[in-house]
Amino acid sequence: MTEKTFMTGFGGQGIISMGQLWVYCAMKEGLKVTFFPFYGAEKRGGIARASVIVSDSEITSPIVTVADSVVIMNQDSVEIGEKVCKEGGIICVNSSLVKKDPARPDARIYHIPCNEIALKLGNVRVANMIMMGALSKVTGAVKLQDLDTILPSYFSSNKRSLIEINIAAVEEGKKVVA
Amino acid sequence: MAEEIRLMKGNEAIGEAAVRAGCRAYFGYPITPQNELTAYMARHMLARGRTFIQAESEVAAINMVYGAASTGARAMTSSSSPGVSLKQEGISYLCGADLPAVVINVARAGPGLGGISPAQGDYFQATRGGGHGDYYTIVLAPKGVQEAADLTYEAFGLAEKWRMPVLILADGLIGQMMEGVVLPEPIDPVNLQRKSWAVGHSVEMARPYNHISSINLIPDELEAMNRKRFERYAQIKKELIRYEEIEVEDADIVFVAYGTSARVSHGALQIARAKGMKVGLFRPITLWPFPYEQLYRLAERGKRFLCVEMSMGQMIEDVRLAVSGKAPVYFYGRCGGNIPSQEEVFAEALRLSGK
Numbered sequence: 245m246t247e248k249t250f251m252t253g254f255g256g257q258g259i260i261s262m263g264q265l266w267v268y269c270a271m272k273e274g275l276k277v278t279f280f281p282f283y284g285a286e287k288r289g290g291i292a293r294a295s296v297i298v299s300d301s302e303i304t305s306p307i308v309t310v311a312d313s314v315v316i317m318n319q320d321s322v323e324i325g326e327k328v329c330k331e332g333g334i335i336c337v338n339s340s341l342v343k344k345d346p347a348r349p350d351a352r353i354y355h356i357p358c359n360e361i362a363l364k365l366g367n368v369r370v371a372n373m374i375m376m377g378a379l380s381k382v383t384g385a386v387k388l389q390d391l392d393t394i395l396p397s398y399f400s401s402n403k404r405s406l407i408e409i410n411i412a413a414v415e416e417g418k419k420v421v422a
Numbered sequence: 423m424a425e426e427i428r429l430m431k432g433n434e435a436i437g438e439a440a441v442r443a444g445c446r447a448y449f450g451y452p453i454t455p456q457n458e459l460t461a462y463m464a465r466h467m468l469a470r471g472r473t474f475i476q477a478e479s480e481v482a483a484i485n486m487v488y489g490a491a492s493t494g495a496r497a498m499t500s501s502s503s504p505g506v507s508l509k510q511e512g513i514s515y516l517c518g519a520d521l522p523a524v525v526i527n528v529a530r531a532g533p534g535l536g537g538i539s540p541a542q543g544d545y546f547q548a549t550r551g552g553g554h555g556d557y558y559t560i561v562l563a564p565k566g567v568q569e570a571a572d573l574t575y576e577a578f579g580l581a582e583k584w585r586m587p588v589l590i591l592a593d594g595l596i597g598q599m600m601e602g603v604v605l606p607e608p609i610d611p612v613n614l615q616r617k618s619w620a621v622g623h624s625v626e627m628a629r630p631y632n633h634i635s636s637i638n639l640i641p642d643e644l645e646a647m648n649r650k651r652f653e654r655y656a657q658i659k660k661e662l663i664r665y666e667e668i669e670v671e672d673a674d675i676v677f678v679a680y681g682t683s684a685r686v687s688h689g690a691l692q693i694a695r696a697k698g699m700k701v702g703l704f705r706p707i708t709l710w711p712f713p714y715e716q717l718y719r720l721a722e723r724g725k726r727f728l729c730v731e732m733s734m735g736q737m738i739e740d741v742r743l744a745v746s747g748k749a750p751v752y753f754y755g756r757c758g759g760n761i762p763s764q765e766e767v768f769a770e771a772l773r774l775s776g777k
Binding site for chain 2: 264267268271276277278279280281303304305306307309310
């Protein structure tokens with residue numbers, strides 16, 4: 245099993261955190277992983293992309309050029325996201341911000357209203373975790389079963405109070421696409 | 423007990439491996455894409471009571487390495503391409519004085535200030551000495567985070583064994599990428615043996631004082647020193663050459679690539695094999711000494727070579743030297759900070775297979 249995922253959005257949406265947590269969990273689940281981020285110099289608002297690979301065998305090229313699954317978190321990222329997806333691949337779009345579908349009739353497209361669900365949970369910033377939960381469910385590549393042990397070391401001590409809502413967000417994400 | 427696997431950036435894994443190798447002194451100056459390495463050393467060297475200095479320039483940093491190395495301490499500096507250019511004078515002096523040191527180059531696109539994205543345009547500089555005078559440095563090229571840690575750890579021992587700088591030639595992708603890594607056993611620098619050739623401690627060690635310098639104004643003596651150094655180089659060529667071969671046995675076309683390019687080429691190899699094409703990969707791990715003989719033997723067996731680099735073609739000159747006209751050598755490269763995709767490399771192999 246090898247799952248190559250291309251994640252894209254704008255800076256501040258948690259693309260990099262999503263990619264890092266995805267591979268953290270995969271590693272704990274016994275898989276080999278690579279994570280290669282690409283982002284602009286801006287703190288917020290620039291492009292944010294990540295090549296993320298999890299596999300049960302050695303990973304060769306760490307650059308995702310033909311993706312098994314694509315995560316698109318905002319409208320501006322649709323163009324690059326739809327190009328990188330393999331024939332018949334998976335595309336997960338954040339339907340809260342993406343109003344025009346990727347032009348890929350061959351792909352399995354999932355619409356996840358990440359921002360709306362996150363707001364209902366009480367913090368729009370967990371939108372990325374809702375997406376990650378959905379990605380876990382539709383790809384089956386990473387179960388995300390160790391988040392409760394990973395998040396305490398991932399968050400700095402002043403953010404520990406956010407662990408619960410992040411785990412809840414992942415569970416909500418899994419439910420949306422169930 | 424087996425160490426647990428940790429998820430780390432290449433830059434941080436290099437830093438942790440250096441700390442664990444007993445690096446006693448680190449001198450750096452910030453430059454993208456290796457900044458996490460300097461930051462890591464700032465945190466972890468000082469926490470252990472070791473020396474960390476953010477120097478006023480790259481030139482200052484390499485000369486501080488010279489000073490620390492003269493005392494026999496394990497010393498390191500790191501930078502990225504333009505910064506490593508600035509260090510070349512100091513590296514030449516280290517070689518002239520037969521001092522061990524570890525220099526990390528997390529290379530970026532050039533020439534000049536260039537860009538901050540990954541590249542392999544520093545191959546010539548790394549493998550041909552880089553500074554003035556007759557010398558080489560050992561050059562190790564990791565393909566990922568684990569190997570970056572392993573080779574950095576080993577580099578300190580090699581530098582001491584051969585009394586010369588060891589250069590780790592990584593690139594911005596290896597520095598920035600995260601992978602799982604199992605780290606080597608920590609060495610406390612306190613437990614490292616004092617060096618008989620170093621300055622200081624002459625009274626305790628009951629020996630005359632040592633004077634460390636690269637200067638010698640008497641031509642015959644300087645020539646003799648250089649010849650002696652090259653005898654050592656000949657021995658290194660016998661002992662140290664390292665490379666990885668993947669599916670070369672039945673291959674018609676063999677990719678030759680190092681570091682990030684080798685990872686991409688391996689991906690291209692898998693695409694090709696899935697389509698029934700006989701493609702292999704030869705990955706030099708030591709860029710100096712270069713595995714000339716090993717490639718020559720493959721050339722004798724009738725294989726063709728496709729050299730894949732993130733440059734306009736530098737290692738290809740060594741590949742051509744290696745095969746000595748026995749086999750065709752082709753080239754595929756991207757530069758400017760672009761990384762070739764495995765699909766591009768496969769397409770090039772496919773084009774060649776029709777020739």
